Amino acid sequence: MLPAKSLAWGQSKSCIRELAAYGSARKTEIGAENVFDFSIGNPSVPAPACVDKALRELLSGDSLAVHSYTAAVGLPGLRRAVAEDLRARCGVPFEPEMVYVTCGAAAGLASCARALMQPGEEAIAFAPFFPEYRVFVEGAGGVLVTVPPTEALLPDLDALEQALSEKTALVIVNTPNNPSGVILTADCLRRLGQILSDAQQRFGHPIYLLSDEPYRELVYDGQAVPCVADFYDNSVICYSFSKSLSLPGERIGYLAVGPRMEDRQAVFSAIAGAARASGYVNAPSLMQRVIERCIGATSDVSVYRRNRDLLLEGLTACGFTCVPPDGAFYLFMRAPESDAKAFSERAKKHELLLVPSDDFGLGGYVRIAYCVSEDTIRRSLPAFRALAEEYGLC
């Protein structure tokens, strides 16, 4: 008898991956230029020049040193660089000793779930949320409790107060949000911090706040992403360089335990132990050394901003209703019928691949990943118009 949960996670298809696979097949059938594939969040802007420069320099050096094991927690220089970068960004005194270099944000989130909750305990996520949170939480033996959003797609904090219980061990936020592009405001985080502090006191045990932040640098119009650790002591930041440095396949990121967390030594040890039990030895060594040299750099975000503006304007002109995204490279658009899956199917007839929002814990929307070429966006607009006309929107 194989464990039923592992089997289910292995057999269930991600809606995003399925649509992307459909897209690949369709491109072979009718030509790539005729499919408007907005399914997957693969960066479309190349890694910045410093990444290539660092790779070339490293490969001219000592092969044994470059490819050798590192400490499980990561290279000392990289941990220092990350802590300094975080301090400079948000003024919170993050410590190198509390930085763990991970194989992307997913590894950090899954290890935190295994480390910070007991079987049967609850983790709260705010819809719309990245579908893998459920797998990580249930993989740790926990239960995912979901909270619906406000009209503006921010966390509904009144609903959070109802959802908190003495079983709550974790709360997960994602800022800027995938799939909505919404950034959690300082006001929202302040009240969230207050609610969680009160709940800790009421229930007599810590509640840890995990902040998933792979899109932190992909923000527009001078927006800033407020730092959770500035508003709540029991915070852990999970980060990935996948999007900011356009390295999604390389699996390199970090987690940073908040410097004001009371039991941070034990929390850090438990996370390290959970990662060890999952078979993590160290994050890829060549990439650790690359990031050490490129910390603070980002891909050219202006490309995504142009895409966003073009798409937002084009769709609004057709009569669609969109959530104007402040960050990330996703546009969250209201489906003009209540069944988002049916709308996504109808869009396919126009060769538009849009991810229905149901898997993100919220019905009635589609996610449009605009990390594509500007040309693809321009050429897709007549298809969007034809789709809008079917629904009588224009």
Next chain:
Amino acid sequence: MLPAKSLAWGQSKSCIRELAAYGSARKTEIGAENVFDFSIGNPSVPAPACVDKALRELLSGDSLAVHSYTAAVGLPGLRRAVAEDLRARCGVPFEPEMVYVTCGAAAGLASCARALMQPGEEAIAFAPFFPEYRVFVEGAGGVLVTVPPTEALLPDLDALEQALSEKTALVIVNTPNNPSGVILTADCLRRLGQILSDAQQRFGHPIYLLSDEPYRELVYDGQAVPCVADFYDNSVICYSFSKSLSLPGERIGYLAVGPRMEDRQAVFSAIAGAARASGYVNAPSLMQRVIERCIGATSDVSVYRRNRDLLLEGLTACGFTCVPPDGAFYLFMRAPESDAKAFSERAKKHELLLVPSDDFGLGGYVRIAYCVSEDTIRRSLPAFRALAEEYGLC
């Protein structure tokens, strides 16, 4: 309350890592050339030229393509290359669809443990064994049952028959073995296969055999490593390119489910699901592409063979008793007192860093990692002689 097991795994120190850390500090104190550091299994032979060539070619290509996500199971071309390589090596018809590209062998082993055993079930390992097996098995909620070796340090198969129970879900072997360098013979695997087949029938459920094989290409004197899947249908091979291509920090390897396993589709899905719940997204993409181009290549193994011969001859001449290793880059030497830890401490006084065998599940030996320069070995021999004299061995 943090989960006690995660905390313990995070807080417990690996004996190997502790000795290596002592070595680093000691080198700073008295000069690197004066410390004979045989503690850790970091390859000392650089990656073969094809690795560097592949890296340079890939970096001249399209940055977005090179660093993009791959399917969770790995690149199709790499999966095909691995299956072909395995077929050529051992004549067993491995299928590309049953190859999962992993972040090293540890990721494969940990994911198999989570996928193939229910909480409370047992995994059997043969002493001496790699200490992390215990963490992977207990991490999956299982219990590690250990079986002592024969005089020749092969698995004691009579003892295995006693250890098997209806709770047995997994059996783990490691060939060539870390720490002993012993290769499991065809005779041993044949009888092991027969015993496990009988036990499956007796208990009415499958027992999966995991074979951990990162040292498969590091063999000497024309030895071959018989393939477990040739002797037992319910086998999974866990492999890493860490040692054969000298890339330990890059975390790249694979697992391959045996082509004659009856429920292999479900087993493969469960492993994929367990990996997903642990936060694995895909193995590092640049390295996947490197391996695709370098499959079948190995670092220069003759360097390790010279080291082995030099060390084995030198230690035997001093009066020490060693297990002549057929593979890997470890020499397993009998401690001349029953307490291996005490012997290791005594060796430190001669600046010799030898790992006591207790953490490998067997007392009375030390592991000498001879993946060092030939010069280090030559210069260490007088220290070994002085140590032998203390024990009256010469």
